[in-house]
Amino acid sequence: MVTGDVKLIGSWASVFVMRARIALNLKSISYEFLQETYGTKSELLLKSNPVHKKIPVLIHDDKPVCESNIIVQYIDEAWSSYGLSILPSQPYDRAIARFWAAYVDDKWFIALRSILTARGEEEKKAAIAEVEERTDHLEKAFIECSNGKPFFNGDHIGYLDIALGSFLGWWKVVELDANHILLDETKTPSLFQWAERFCNDPDVKPLMPETTKLAEFARKLFPKPQA
């Protein structure tokens, strides 16, 4: 089977890039990883994503695909005969997976990030409360989607697992930064156990950044104001 020429422009630290890489791993697609240097944007990136100028960009036979969740869906469709399906097979389940993936990006991630950008204790406390409330929604979503199986997608990792699971590295970093547990074994037990399974999946494990390294990068990206 010929996969074509596949390149991915990205960075080791990016959640969104990880989504694309997990999807490529699930389909056993070989690709050339073009690592962007932090602080600069390569010519290829600017040419391939002129609208947003952001990573990840998947380039398949010289044709660029942008936006991580769209890339994951594209990988599932372009290589539909490779490996297992990433999106659920039923239209209703697909709609639910898409809804929650959008929620992760539009609501949950925004709250998580605001912990890192919070100024002062009051703001931080409010941001933490918001993350806890939204994580609780995701716990319920997991129970609804998984239907007793190990992943959001059922027996194996899929679209929504990838959308949320890719955050697990940063989730841990924000926990350390906030000095507050954000994925609680007692409050959200299903998600807690799912997280462990997700991180140990062979298509995910090699991609998950090392916490210390990521925390150091986070300090660069979100510098603390001088006291």
Place this chain on the structure above:
Amino acid sequence: MAEEVILLNFWPSMFGMRTMIALKEKEVKYEHREEDLINNKSALLLEMNPIYKKIPVLIHNGKPICESVIQVQYIDEIWSDKNPLLPKDPYQRAQALFWADFIDKKLYVCGRKTWATKGEEQEEAKKEFIGILKTLQSELGDKPYFGGDRFGFLDIVLIGFYSWFPAYQKFGNFSIEPECSKLMDWGKRCMERESVATSLPDPERVGGFILQLKKLYGIE
């Protein structure tokens, strides 16, 4: 089994228009229920969309589907036997989804600023708004529709905003036609379709609605 399709909607919503158009393009029989978003959201809306409490909500045989772009994809997948809305080719689908995402990230917020802000902020918004439309016009190129020869997904995602253009121009005191004449032609072309003409409100009525919102939010 008899299909039961309900759409919870609010007439000025350019998002609700998408779902309505998609259902009509597929000739799906559905029950339209108008929500009073300003005064009183129905118990059904709150039950079916507890996360966002927003319209449109599509209820298919008792099961809710939320978010308009997700609804249009769902409609295309369920009623796949007629009038395909999304392209078949994975790359073209990815492009269509990319531009739908672009429209959702940029157009609504910017459009709102053209009537809800004043002074410097409003001037910036008007410039940005024209810029967004020019980018979309560029994507349209010389094609009759965004998808090519056939009216489809991306046309459906954008066309609802067309009914708001006259109001944006009136309240923002600017004109879209000079720099976006091809896009305006596209709008008129889409309006020739019954599904679109019967789903978009009269622009005059949209203008009246904006006046109502300005009063409600204390915007001069």
